[in-house]
Amino acid sequence: QLQLQESGPGLVKPSETLSLTCTVSGGSISSSTYYWGWIRQPPGKGLEWIGSIYYSGSTHYNPSLKSRVTISVDTSKNQFSLKLTSVTAADTAVYYCARLPNNDYWGQGTLVTVSS
Amino acid sequence: QPVLTQSSSASASLGSSVKFTCTLSNGHSRYIIVWHQQQPGKAPRYLMKVEGSGTYNRGSGVPDRFSGSSSGADHYLTISNLQSEDEADYYCETWDSSTRVFGGGTKLSVL
Numbered sequence: 001q002l003q004l005q006e007s008g009p010g011l012v013k014p015s016e017t018l019s020l021t022c023t024v025s026g027g028s029i030s031s032s033t034y035y036w037g038w039i040r041q042p043p044g045k046g047l048e049w050i051g052s053i054y055y056s057g058s059t060h061y062n063p064s065l066k067s068r069v070t071i072s073v074d075t076s077k078n079q080f081s082l083k084l085t086s087v088t089a090a091d092t093a094v095y096y097c098a099r100l101p102n103n104d105y106w107g108q109g110t111l112v113t114v115s116s
Numbered sequence: 117q118p119v120l121t122q123s124s125s126a127s128a129s130l131g132s133s134v135k136f137t138c139t140l141s142n143g144h145s146r147y148i149i150v151w152h153q154q155q156p157g158k159a160p161r162y163l164m165k166v167e168g169s170g171t172y173n174r175g176s177g178v179p180d181r182f183s184g185s186s187s188g189a190d191h192y193l194t195i196s197n198l199q200s201e202d203e204a205d206y207y208c209e210t211w212d213s214s215t216r217v218f219g220g221g222t223k224l225s226v227l
Contacts, residue, residue, distance in 0.1 A: 037216070047152075047160065047207055049216040060214045096159060100216075102150050103209060104162040104175055 002027040004097050004107035012091075012114050018084040022097030022107060029078045030055040035100045038071060038082045040093040041109075048093075052100055053080055087114045118147055120208050120219035127225040133196040136222050138208035140189045147210045149191040151184065154221075155204040163206075166191050198226050 008020035022036070029036065038050040051061040053071045061069050065084070073080040084091060092114045099105040119141035128134040138149055146168035152160040162175040164184050172184030181199075185192045195202055203226040208219040 039218075046221045047209075047218040049218065052216065062215070101211065102162060102165055103152065103160070106159045106161070109159045 002099065002105045004099065004105055006095060006097050006107045006110040008110060008112070010111060010113060012087055012112060013116050014088055014114055015086055018082070018087050018091060018112055018114075020082045020095055020097075020110065020112070022080050022082075024078045024080075024099075029073065029080065030075050036073070036080050037098050037100045037103070039096045039098060039103070041096070042090075042093045050082065050084075050095075089114050117215050118210050118212060118217055120149075120210060120217055122206075122208060122219035122222045124220065125223045125225070127227055128198055129227045130198055130200065132198055133194060134198060134224060136193040136206050136208075136224075138191045138193070138219050140191065140210065142189070147212070149184075149186070150209045151193045152207045152209065153202075153204045154207065155201070160207065163193065166193075195224075200226055202226055 003025045005023045006020055012018045035052055035054045037052040040048050040050055049062055051069050051071045053059045053073050059071050068085045070083045094109040094111050096109045097107045121139040149166045151163040153163050154160045163178050163182055164172050164174045166172045166184035166186055170186045181196045183194045205221045205223050207221045
């Protein structure tokens with residue numbers, strides 16, 4: 001059974017960089033059938049796509065976040081990662097990783113709070 | 117870039133049926149739509165994929181009380197024989213070659 005698990009700091013200071021890693025188990029991140037993504041959900045609000053990555057390293061980002069987002073993949077560790085720079089309180093959210101194209105497997109999510 | 121529109125809320129009685137609508141913006145009627153369920157305090161759960169033709173495929177373990185369909189720009193998720201555990205937020209999602217988008221979600225209350 002495929003599983004995804006997010007990890008990283010739960011508290012980030014304003015203007016600093018948010019860094020999260022998603023570890024995939026029970027399947028290979030190098031599959032040509034699937035690719036991988038990050039989604040976030042501010043408290044009490046809806047879902048927002050952040051970006052996607054193929055095992056080759058090819059990426060697509062939400063235009064509203066593109067200037068601050070970097071997604072990378074480490075096939076040797078079966079992991080992919082998210083970096084979001086210059087964070088503000090508006091970036092406080094639960095961050096999920098998921099398998100694409102259908103988002104048919106989701107991680108449990110991790111709450112990241114931006115606060116000094 | 118496609119835009120998805122959902123009603124903000126819906127309510128229905130235990131044992132009845134409810135139908136959610138997800139409307140694609142103009143020119144995107146043939147896009148694939150995916151439906152997710154998010155119960156309170158939990159991560160979203162994949163329910164199904166609905167093709168522009170109306171063909172749908174449920175995810176593993178999703179009860180057959182959940183079905184999908186489409187008509188033009190409108191894509192539907194129907195839940196029959198409503199159970200208390202169906203009380204949740206329901207999101208539709210789609211994508212094109214470079215971007216993905218979610219609908220705003222519909223909150224279902226089971227009476």
